[in-house]
Each structure stands twice: as structure tokens, then as C-alpha cells.
Amino acid sequence: MSERALRIGLPVVTLALVVLAWDQIVRLCAIPPYVLPGPGLVLATLIADSSLLWQSLLVTLTITFEGFLLAAFGGVALAIAFNQWRLFEYSLYPYAVILQVTPIVAVAPLLLIYLPQPLAVLACAWIVAFFPVLANTTLGLNSVDHNLIALFDLYKASRWQVLWNLKLPAALPQMLAGLRIAGGLSLIGAVVAEIAAGSAGAGSGLAYRIAESGYRLNIPRMFAALLLLSLAGVAIFFVLSALSHLALRRWHESAVRRER
């Protein structure tokens, strides 16, 4: 069997086995659905509650997407600014790190006090997602081949030309790696903020549905929402990976197919 078929086939087989085992255990041990619903019941709930869950999914995805865009632009812009003005970097970098290492679960309630709820959720998504973009892009901008920089010097290139024609393209692979991490993280940020907001807000994202179902012991719906959430995460990862691959496939070692 080809490498590719194995890479796709094996995870599918694993999934089938796990679902089968889950189903059998629930049946054989007669576990009640409010403790652990079987996969069939989760699927049925997913279909029965589909309009509610779908709406919640859209809410969460919108926030995630907005947070991601802000993180992407903010992270890249800040990395460029750091790279161009060293004093600016010295002044701000420590605080970017602090923002990153402070657990978002602890920051979220505070944000909810000071900001209107949708904005607070967005801010959470942004805070967790922007740092990998910043850090990776900075690394990329700083690791340009020094001989290429010398070459640009030789031809008296302006700062702008060096940035646009050399540093940004050279940093693209790291930047895209940062964005791939940021995609998943902005989903996490949005979820954390929604959970922290709890029933206080009118927002009805997926995470809020999970919390709510938990209170009401509607465990099947909790599972269904959780399932949707991880599917969303997986989809984000795949979309960003595909974009990254498209951008790099002609030249970067990580994306080119080596012919033997």
C-alpha cells in the first residue's frame, strides 16, 4: 500500500475501532446516557439539535476568525516594527512575552469586567493567537542569509527594498508556521472566553452551549458540541496547512516534493 493511503487509511481505521469500542462498552455495561452517551446517541443529538448547534458554531467561528485575522495582522505588523526599530522592540517585547505567559483563563474574567462581552471574547482570542505569529515572524525576519543582505547592501538597496524583497519572503515559511499555530489558538482563546463569560452574556457560542449543557446534565448535547468544536479546530488546521503549502510549494524544503 502506498505511503499516502496508509496516512489516510490508518487514522480512519483507528477512529472506527475507538468508536466501536465506545459503543460496545456503553452497551455492555449499560452506562446511562447522562454519564456517557453512546456514539449513536451523540450523532442523533447532533442531528436533532443541528439548527441550535449550527448557530452556535457560527458564533464561535466568527469570533475565532476575527481573532485570528487581528492576530495575523497585528503579529506580522508588530514583528516588522520590531525588526525595523530595535529600540521599539526593546521597549515592548518583554510585555508581549508577559501577555503570552499569563494564563488566558485567568485574564478572561478581568477582560469581561472592562470590555463589553463580544469585545472581551475577541480580545481573548487575539491575545493567545498573536504571540506565535509575532515570535515566528520575528525569527524569520532575523534569520535571513547574511550574504544576501550583503548583496542588497552592495546594490544600495533601501530599507524598504530589503524588507519587501528580502526579509519578508525569507520569513514567509516561519510566518506561515506561526499562523498555523495561531489558527488553533484563536479557537482556544474564543472558547476560554466564552466559558468564562458563562451565562452572564447573551453570546451563545459552542463553548457556552457546552457549559450550559453541563449544568443541565444534557450530556449527549455536550458531546455533540464538543465534537463540532474539535471538527472546527481540525478544519482550521487543514485550511491553514493547505494555504501554507500552496504558498511554499515551489521553493521551500518543507513543501517541495523530493523526486528520487
Add this chain to the structure above:
Amino acid sequence: MSSPDKTIVSLRNVGKTFESGTVALDRFNLDVGSGEFVSLLGPSGCGKSSALRIVAGLSTASEGSVEGPGGAGAGHIGFVFQEPTLMPWADVAANVRLPLKLSDADEARSRAAVTQAIARVGLADFARAYPRELSGGMRMRTSIARALVTEPELLLMDEPFAALDEITRFKLNNDLLVLWQQLRRTVIFVTHSVFESVYLSQRIVVMTPRPGRVFAEIAIPAPYPRDERFRTSPEYAGFCRTVSEALSQAMAGGVP
């Protein structure tokens, strides 16, 4: 050809000390006339690259005076690094076009110059190929085409063929000589191969181990065009022996 009419590079008592305390060059003197082909020959670490970078204005001398076309504006110097130093995200044509793009050259004229530079190094069929799709020798030729595209007065080459096999090196040596004769530009060529320096140059500057100093200057008065017949001639062997002896004396720290 033996007495150059105009000096375009002149280093006087140049010293280079790095921050680490390493003295790379000490009272280094070099004069290169317009249209000359000069080689810098010396053991690894003797300061050849440092000297070349100082000539290009990419590095500053700690002592002494430097006169060169460095300040004369962009495009007067072509530099070929020891590695191909290509932009991996750009194809051959875009890599070669870079110097013109940076000087905002006229679009139509620069397209013609790029096509010509690529054709000169024999890569016409690979203009759209990316560096990773090229062999080592082809990458080096791309790098040479990029250095030539502005038709610089002064071409500085830092061991450009060191990483290549002998057959490719011989071929590129011949190509380089043909180009040099066509364009009549000045070339300073760094190498640690005695054979290569004798084959190519009109004059060889033999350097001492670190700190780099001029140990001897040896003229190679053989006429151009030089070809495989020259490479196998007793005359060539004789020059190689002379240069080789000078180099081993330099390495042993003897006096010329």
C-alpha cells in the same frame, strides 16, 4: 596588457581586526588596474574573503586606506560569493534581475539585459527554474549571471568554483575567461587552488597565513585565449611550480 593604464582598486597598508581580536589582515597592499585579471591565493583563513569584502565596501578596514569603485554608486561592482547565495523563492530570471530591480532600471532594457546575462552563462533553458531545481554548478552560474547583469566595472569572485567538481570547474573557468575577454572588465578572483589561479590570471597575489599579508606577486605572462592546450603545456606546469613554491614558502613563514 601588462601595464594597466588606470588603477581602479588600491589598498594601502590595510589592516583588519575583528571584534573578537582576530587580526585578519595586516599591512595588506593591493593595486589592481582596469581590465586586469588578478587572483588572491592563500591558505584557508588568511583573510582573502576579508580583503575582498573590504574592496567591495561590505566591510571597513581597521587601518590603512582603501580606494575602489565602492563609493561610485550601485551596479559598479559585481560580487560572487563562495556559496551561490540565491533567493530560493525566486526563479533564475528573477534572481538575475535583482540588481536591476533594486536600481529601478527601465523595464524593457532590464529584460534584455537579464536574457543576455542568462544566455552568457548557458542557462537560457532554465530561466524559469527555481534554485532547488538546479545543480550546484548551475546555481553558481546563476550567481555569476546576476553579478554580470549590471556589466560592472569590477567583478569580485570569492572562491566561486571551490565546491564544484573538476570537470565543471574547468568548464566554468573557460567560460569565465571567454566572458572576461568579451567584456574587458576587471576581475579579482579569490582561490586556494594554485592550478586555477595560474590558468586564469595575469597576476597572482600570494598571501601569508593569518594575519594576511602579500607574500609575493607573480605575473603569468602567457597569452590569452587560454584553453585546454595551455592547461596541459609545460609552460603551465612551470608557472604552477613557481606559484606552488611561493605558496609553501609563504605557509612556512619564510621571506620572499
